[in-house]
Amino acid sequence: MVGIKTADELNKKFLREGMWPTIFCNGCGHGVVLEYTFWALEELGLDMDKVIFSSGIGCSSRLPGYINADGLHTTHGRAIAFATGIKAADPDFHVIVFTGDGDCAGIGGNHFIHAARRNIDMTVIMINNFIYGMTGGQLAPTAPLGSIATTAPYGNIEHPFDICNLACALGANYVARWGVSHPYQPIKSIKEGIQKKGFSLLEFLAPCPTAYGRRNKLGDIKKHWAWYDNNTILKEDLEKIMKYGTEQEKEQVKEKIPLGVFQDIQKPGFFEAYEKLVDRLKEKESKPKGAKK
Amino acid sequence: MKYKRDPKRIREVLGKKVQFILGDIACVYGGLLAGVSFFGGYPITPASEVAEGMARRLPRVGGVYIQMEDEIGSIAAVIGAAWGGSKSMTATSGPGFSLMMENYGFAVMTETPCVIVNVQRTGPSTGQPTLGAQGDMMQVRWGTHGDLEALAFAPSTVQECMDFTIEAFNLSEKYRNPACVMTDGEVGHLRERIVIPDEKDLKLIDRTPATIDKKDFIPFTNSQTIKNCKVPDFPTFGTGYRTYVTGLTHNEKGFPATDKQPDHERLVKRITEKIMDDADKLVMVEEMNLDDADIAFVTYGATARPAESAMEMARKNGMKVGLLRLKLVWPFPDKLITKLAKDVDKIIVPEMNLGQIVHPVNEYACKHCEVVSAPKIGGEMHLPMELYKYLEGK
Amino acid sequence: MIEVREDWCKGCNICIDRCPVDALEESDILNRRGIRPPKLKEKNDCNFCRLCELICPDLAITVFPDEKEKKPVKKTLLTPVGGKTK
Numbered sequence: 001m002v003g004i005k006t007a008d009e010l011n012k013k014f015l016r017e018g019m020w021p022t023i024f025c026n027g028c029g030h031g032v033v034l035e036y037t038f039w040a041l042e043e044l045g046l047d048m049d050k051v052i053f054s055s056g057i058g059c060s061s062r063l064p065g066y067i068n069a070d071g072l073h074t075t076h077g078r079a080i081a082f083a084t085g086i087k088a089a090d091p092d093f094h095v096i097v098f099t100g101d102g103d104c105a106g107i108g109g110n111h112f113i114h115a116a117r118r119n120i121d122m123t124v125i126m127i128n129n130f131i132y133g134m135t136g137g138q139l140a141p142t143a144p145l146g147s148i149a150t151t152a153p154y155g156n157i158e159h160p161f162d163i164c165n166l167a168c169a170l171g172a173n174y175v176a177r178w179g180v181s182h183p184y185q186p187i188k189s190i191k192e193g194i195q196k197k198g199f200s201l202l203e204f205l206a207p208c209p210t211a212y213g214r215r216n217k218l219g220d221i222k223k224h225w226a227w228y229d230n231n232t233i234l235k236e237d238l239e240k241i242m243k244y245g246t247e248q249e250k251e252q253v254k255e256k257i258p259l260g261v262f263q264d265i266q267k268p269g270f271f272e273a274y275e276k277l278v279d280r281l282k283e284k285e286s287k288p289k290g291a292k293k
Numbered sequence: 294m295k296y297k298r299d300p301k302r303i304r305e306v307l308g309k310k311v312q313f314i315l316g317d318i319a320c321v322y323g324g325l326l327a328g329v330s331f332f333g334g335y336p337i338t339p340a341s342e343v344a345e346g347m348a349r350r351l352p353r354v355g356g357v358y359i360q361m362e363d364e365i366g367s368i369a370a371v372i373g374a375a376w377g378g379s380k381s382m383t384a385t386s387g388p389g390f391s392l393m394m395e396n397y398g399f400a401v402m403t404e405t406p407c408v409i410v411n412v413q414r415t416g417p418s419t420g421q422p423t424l425g426a427q428g429d430m431m432q433v434r435w436g437t438h439g440d441l442e443a444l445a446f447a448p449s450t451v452q453e454c455m456d457f458t459i460e461a462f463n464l465s466e467k468y469r470n471p472a473c474v475m476t477d478g479e480v481g482h483l484r485e486r487i488v489i490p491d492e493k494d495l496k497l498i499d500r501t502p503a504t505i506d507k508k509d510f511i512p513f514t515n516s517q518t519i520k521n522c523k524v525p526d527f528p529t530f531g532t533g534y535r536t537y538v539t540g541l542t543h544n545e546k547g548f549p550a551t552d553k554q555p556d557h558e559r560l561v562k563r564i565t566e567k568i569m570d571d572a573d574k575l576v577m578v579e580e581m582n583l584d585d586a587d588i589a590f591v592t593y594g595a596t597a598r599p600a601e602s603a604m605e606m607a608r609k610n611g612m613k614v615g616l617l618r619l620k621l622v623w624p625f626p627d628k629l630i631t632k633l634a635k636d637v638d639k640i641i642v643p644e645m646n647l648g649q650i651v652h653p654v655n656e657y658a659c660k661h662c663e664v665v666s667a668p669k670i671g672g673e674m675h676l677p678m679e680l681y682k683y684l685e686g687k
Numbered sequence: 688m689i690e691v692r693e694d695w696c697k698g699c700n701i702c703i704d705r706c707p708v709d710a711l712e713e714s715d716i717l718n719r720r721g722i723r724p725p726k727l728k729e730k731n732d733c734n735f736c737r738l739c740e741l742i743c744p745d746l747a748i749t750v751f752p753d754e755k756e757k758k759p760v761k762k763t764l765l766t767p768v769g770g771k772t773k
């Protein structure tokens with residue numbers, strides 16, 4: 001097991017010199033996700049030269065800039081498509097994509113769907129704050145019904161996107177959703193996601209006090225963070241209550257967002273299958289022409 | 294396993310030295326000879342044959358072929374692969390090229406070498422999918438937002454489809470800029486004889502890798518290994534340079550400097566000057582009968598073929614007609630056009646669009662002679678007789 | 688003890704809010720942003736659980752059990768609850 005480090009030592013190892021502190025607002029959850037990723041990488045003990053980060057546009061997509069590793073900060077929504085190419089260039093790479101709800105579920109939805117379907121070996125860390133934070137609080141595809149945004153001033157009437165559900169349906173190898181206020185489960189999950197061959201999605205519900213909390217009257221930072229604790233429930237607990245609970249209990253948890261690991265399977269990843277294809281062709285061609293099997 | 298170019302294997306896959314093949318497949322051959330190891334594509338007529346040819350051959354040489362979800366994803370994956378150390382390419386036609394414009398600009402801004410084959414068809418919009426045109430000649434230069442220089446070839450023959458794809462890789466790698474092979478539906482779907490060059494005759498240029506000490510390395514500045522070269526050394530991902538690559542205006546270290554005017558000016562000037570400083574060296578044209586010509590065709594791509602026939606007809610009838618064929622359309626051979634305009638009385642620019650390259654020709658002719666556009670659209674090539682009429686001034 | 692990189696702290700007070708034993712409070716000093724970074728209370732029950740260290744969005748806090756020897760706490764492994772240890 002790797003030696004336990006302090007946050008200070010960890011920062012020296014993983015942070016790019018001169019970039020910190022972040023551009024994020026006070027009380028934002030993005031920094032926490034970054035730190036959880038650091039801890040997970042530290043635990044895994046990966047060679048950081050071979051860990052490549054990719055990101056699109058938005059608050060979450062600024063994260064690779066703070067990491068002392070190769071990072072590709074791309075165009076809006078396309079991070080996953082870029083990451084597909086990076087992984088194709090060298091199978092030794094561990095590709096991690098930082099993306100947001102607008103970047104991944106909105107403009108980049110198609111790239112996300114197809115990367116998950118192809119089961120490309122990458123870890124997508126989607127930080128969901130229910131809003132377009134960097135552009136000033138416009139409506140996001142994941143925004144809950146009735147929530148206020150600058151482009152939905154009278155309340156959102158669109159149904160929100162459950163991106164974890166989508167990823168499960170597409171057969172992604174690893175799908176999990178966590179909040180940011182409890183460290184251990186997310187760190188473990190990120191670790192598992194990176195280790196996993198094939199596509200893994202980690203969704204984080206990150207508070208955005210400036211653009212989301214303020215407009216939706218969720219109170220100050222403390223209350224806003226508490227909202228996430230009060231409105232989420234562990235997937236296992238939810239299942240139990242829905243099965244054995246009273247009607248009243250069911251009513252209480254009905255609206256809550258489930259957290260946990262939703263899918264953990266072992267489907268062969270794209271590049272594993274591709275290598276097999278290349279080997280098959282080699283074998284076929286090495287046989288003399290006309291020879292029967 | 295990371296891809297390594299294996300000349301023997303590539304030749305095994307390509308087959309005989311002399312072949313009778315499709316223009317699109319010649320682009321595939323060119324890519325494979327240049328050492329392409331990643332192709333991300335999306336089906337589109339008339340460029341689908343490039344993707345099909347790659348899907349068949351790339352796994353056999355150990356490269357990766359992925360059919361992406363759309364053209365935006367294709368070019369994105371191509372750029373990603375280039376940063377991972379691959380030589381990568383994609384192929385598309387007009388509508389797909391329009392979709393690629395965003396990331397084409399990203400490739401320019403981040404100085405990523407990659408090749409786009411555009412088998413042009415007619416538009417706007419879906420247009421005539423199965424028929425050729427030359428409608429994207431201005432789009433490749435001005436289609437994406439901001440200031441940039443384009444590298445664009447226009448092959449007239451199937452042999453050139455192959456040769457120019459190799460050459461596009463060379464220029465792209467040399468200048469770290471996306472390069473486009475602007476073929477068209479006519480040449481793309483034409484079958485002709487080609488001769489595959491021997492390995493010893495093949496001149497391949499690779500990007501200059503970053504080799505200096507990691508502490509001293511500056512990723513977005515003049516080369517630190519070659520003197521007086523504005524093209525930065527390439528810090529391939531995974532080699533430990535830990536580069537941050539962004540499409541935002543960045544300083545020399547690669548970090549966002551979006552609110553700093555001098556940084557933006559320095560960056561964008563360098564990425565345009567790295568090509569324009571060499572523009573005179575980059576001229577690639579074919580001159581025919583220009584020594585005594587009174588009238589000259591200036592043309593490129595498929596249109597050069599009827600223009601040549603028209604020239605021959607006119608020569609038989611005693612008219613002094615010459616032809617200048619642009620092989621590399623962008624950067625534009627401005628000085629050459631000015632010189633030509635001084636020598637001749639009239640320049641005719643036949644194109645399969647309503648007049649695109651006629652504009653820079655007109656600009657650089659500097660009113661030394663008359664410049665006439667000879668457009669034809671609708672998916673049919675010019676007939677030599679039609680162009681002959683332009684020579685007669687009808 | 689806890690060490691706070693004062694120039695990194697943005698004053699969200701998540702650490703103070705989330706401390707399970709209520710051992711943190713705002714300090715008297717102002718940093719360059721004009722906010723008061725956290726400090727340990729004079730009398731506190733800090734058991735070095737490192738939650739503040741893990742949860743700080745700006746990576747500004749480090750927990751040391753011993754002021755002189757700046758070594759991390761061994762008893763709280765980062766291996767998550769219920770997880771496997773290697």
